[in-house]
Amino acid sequence: MAPKHEIPSPVVALAGGVGGAKLAAGLQATLPPGALTVIVNTGDDFEHWGLTICPDIDTVLYGLAGVNNPQTGWGRAGETWGVLTETERLGGEAWFRLGDKDLALHLLRNRWLNEGATLTETADRLRRALAVPSRILPMCNQPVRTLVHTDEGDLPFQDYFVRRRCEPTFRGLTFVGAGKATLSPEVAESLRAAAQIIICPSNPYLSVDPILAVPGLKETIQASAAPVVAVSPIVGGRALKGPAAKMMREMGYLEHLPLTIVEHYAGLLDGFILDQQDRAEQSRLPLPSLATDTIMTGLPSKQRLAAEVLQFGRSLMAG
Ligand code: FO1
Numbered sequence: 001m002a003p004k005h006e007i008p009s010p011v012v013a014l015a016g017g018v019g020g021a022k023l024a025a026g027l028q029a030t031l032p033p034g035a036l037t038v039i040v041n042t043g044d045d046f047e048h049w050g051l052t053i054c055p056d057i058d059t060v061l062y063g064l065a066g067v068n069n070p071q072t073g074w075g076r077a078g079e080t081w082g083v084l085t086e087t088e089r090l091g092g093e094a095w096f097r098l099g100d101k102d103l104a105l106h107l108l109r110n111r112w113l114n115e116g117a118t119l120t121e122t123a124d125r126l127r128r129a130l131a132v133p134s135r136i137l138p139m140c141n142q143p144v145r146t147l148v149h150t151d152e153g154d155l156p157f158q159d160y161f162v163r164r165r166c167e168p169t170f171r172g173l174t175f176v177g178a179g180k181a182t183l184s185p186e187v188a189e190s191l192r193a194a195a196q197i198i199i200c201p202s203n204p205y206l207s208v209d210p211i212l213a214v215p216g217l218k219e220t221i222q223a224s225a226a227p228v229v230a231v232s233p234i235v236g237g238r239a240l241k242g243p244a245a246k247m248m249r250e251m252g253y254l255e256h257l258p259l260t261i262v263e264h265y266a267g268l269l270d271g272f273i274l275d276q277q278d279r280a281e282q283s284r285l286p287l288p289s290l291a292t293d294t295i296m297t298g299l300p301s302k303q304r305l306a307a308e309v310l311q312f313g314r315s316l317m318a319g
Pocket of ligand 1: 016017018044054055056058059074075095096097098102158161162
């Protein structure tokens with residue numbers, strides 16, 4: 001592991017929810033304060049209880065603040081559910097579990113948005129309030145909403161993922177509004193200034209593709225001289241567990257091999273990190289790669305992987 005002063009910064013990470021938040025926490029703990037910027041998927045955002053909900057921003061925010069619920073991966077540790085319970089008793093919708101602490105954040109964010117703040121400004125105020133040294137940037141300020149095409153018709157992402165538990169058969173995705181989104185100055189500047197760009201082990205189709213769908217974002221990464229390294233979300237030849245795995249199967253991605261991911265990110269990557277359990281696939285990869293333990297549990301394993309990712313990126317700069 002390189003000493004902190006040898007790691008080139010600033011570092012920009014592209015992240016979705018839980019997997020992204022874990023690596024981001026490791027990167028933050030490894031880098032000097034303020035050296036990390038995380039660009040986060042907002043395709044999962046939706047309106048609920050009259051509030052704008054930003055699941056991936058909040059998962060990254062809570063993860064970097066160390067206040068996340070490690071069991072669910074989303075939401076707050078030590079959460080209470082008074083409002084949800086009462087809402088349900090009054091006949092309101094309770095399929096999407098907003099806890100009391102989480103709700104407080106949403107009330108504030110909504111007030112700021114109603115006052116005219118951008119999503120980027122709200123994320124910055126919240127990360128400062130939770131003493132997070134890293135910058136958290138929504139992929140854009142305009143609403144982009146992932147729409148899932150199913151055999152039962154089109155469903156907004158959270159309706160499909162949480163309310164319907166991915167039961168309808170999956171047919172495809174549209175990132176509604178992506179065409180009209182613009183690169184925010186903060187996202188553009190962070191990518192242009194980056195010494196390393198890391199694509200976190202988030203779902204490439206659900207979590208990273210919406211980010212790359214923001215017009216100009218992919219091109220800005222491609223124009224960067226910084227090495228771009230993706231960390232595989234695959235362990236042992238398999239994608240995520242649970243409903244996401246069903247969705248991936250229905251998308252036709254039967255072989256969740258590291259090569260599939262590399263090909264998906266064609267033209268973007270300088271290097272790839274795969275799990276040591278997939279080491280047998282390493283020789284198929286058409287770019288520099290590193291096989292290591294990518295499973296992140298506690299902070300030490302997140303930090304160890306982060307240090308390896310940074311070191312690997314640095315080796316690509318030298319080469
Ligand atoms: N995921 C669930 O499976 N059930 C929930 O009730 C739920 C509530 C929730 C509340 C706030 C938040 O920020 C995230 C929440 N998530 C919940 C997670 C989230 O909707 C998805 O895991 C992501 O969108 C997928 O990346």
